[in-house]
Amino acid sequence: MVNENEVLKNASVVTTNACKLCTPLGACIAMKGIENAITLLHGSQGCATYIRRYLISHFREPIDIASSNFTENATIFGGGLNLSTGLRNVTTQYQPTLIGIATTCLSETIGEDVGTLIRSYQKEEAEQQPYIIHMSTPSYKGTHAEGFHAVVRAAAGTLAKDGPPRKQLNIFPGFVSPADIRYLKEILTDLALEYVMLPDYSETLDGPTWDDYQKIPSGGTPVTAIQTMGCSQATIELGRTLDPEETAGAILRDRFKTLRFQLGMPIGVRETDLFFELLKTFTG
Structure with a gap:
C-alpha cells in the first residue's frame, strides 16, 4: 500500500x-x-x-x-x-x-x-x-x-550571394553573451583575419549610454557583409549540439561550396587549442 x-x-x-x-x-x-x-x-x-x-x-x-x-x-x-x-x-x-x-x-x-x-x-x-x-x-x-x-x-x-572569392572567414559564434562575441572579435582582429560574424550583438545588447535616442541602436553585422558570406573561404561554427546538416554553415556549403568547420565552444584547453589551430591555418 x-x-x-x-x-x-x-x-x-x-x-x-x-x-x-x-x-x-x-x-x-x-x-x-x-x-x-x-x-x-x-x-x-x-x-x-x-x-x-x-x-x-x-x-x-x-x-x-x-x-x-x-x-x-x-x-x-x-x-x-x-x-x-x-x-x-x-x-x-x-x-x-x-x-x-x-x-x-x-x-x-x-x-x-x-x-x-x-x-x-x-x-x-x-x-x-x-x-x-x-x-x-x-x-x-x-x-x-x-x-x-x-x-x-x-x-x-x-x-548570401555568390561572387568573387574573398579571403575572409564566416564566424557563427552560437548563442553566447555579448562579452563572448566581443572577445572573439578581439582574437580575430589580433590575428589579422578578415571575418563576418553573424550575429554580432556585442554593441546592441551591451552598448554605452546614449546622448540622443536611437530608434534602432547602432551596431550589428551589416546586411552587405552577410551578402558576401557566399564568397568566403571557410565557415567556422561553434557549438557541438547543432545538427551538422541543419545549420547556416551547411547552407553555405551546399549552395556555394564553402568549406565548413564545426567546433565546440572554445572553453577549456582541448577545445581552445582546436579553435586556435584552425585559425592558424588561415593566417599568413
Whole structure:
C-alpha cells in the first residue's frame, strides 16, 4: 500500500522556465545582431510585450519588437492584412535595412502561409522595401536556442550571394553573451583575419549610454557583409549540439561550396587549442 506521507516527503517541485521555451525570444536576440534590423512577431500583441519586457530587464538595453497584433477576426480569417499593415508601419517609422518576421504559436496554429503573404506584399509595394527574412518559430516546436539559430539560417540562406572569392572567414559564434562575441572579435582582429560574424550583438545588447535616442541602436553585422558570406573561404561554427546538416554553415556549403568547420565552444584547453589551430591555418 502506498504511503501518501512518504510520497509527499520525497516529492520534488518541478518548474518550467517559460523564457527557455520561448522560440521567438531567441529569434529576437539574434535579430539584434544584424545592423539596422528589427523583428516583427506575426501573432498577438502579448508575445511581443512579454519578450520585450524580459529582454529589457535582462540586458538593460532599449529593445523594440513590432507585432502584427492579431485580433479575433485575424485569428479566424487569417492575419495577412495585419502583416502587410505592420510591415508598412515598421518601414515608415524605423526605416530598417532588414525586417525579420518570426511567427508565434497563434499564427502557426491557424496555418498562416507567411512566405506567400510576404511575396504578395512585396509585389504590391512598388517602392524600394527593406530586405525581409522569415522564421518559423512556434514555442511548441523548440526552445529559445532553436529560434536563435533559425534567424542565423534564414539570414545566411536569404541574403548570401555568390561572387568573387574573398579571403575572409564566416564566424557563427552560437548563442553566447555579448562579452563572448566581443572577445572573439578581439582574437580575430589580433590575428589579422578578415571575418563576418553573424550575429554580432556585442554593441546592441551591451552598448554605452546614449546622448540622443536611437530608434534602432547602432551596431550589428551589416546586411552587405552577410551578402558576401557566399564568397568566403571557410565557415567556422561553434557549438557541438547543432545538427551538422541543419545549420547556416551547411547552407553555405551546399549552395556555394564553402568549406565548413564545426567546433565546440572554445572553453577549456582541448577545445581552445582546436579553435586556435584552425585559425592558424588561415593566417599568413
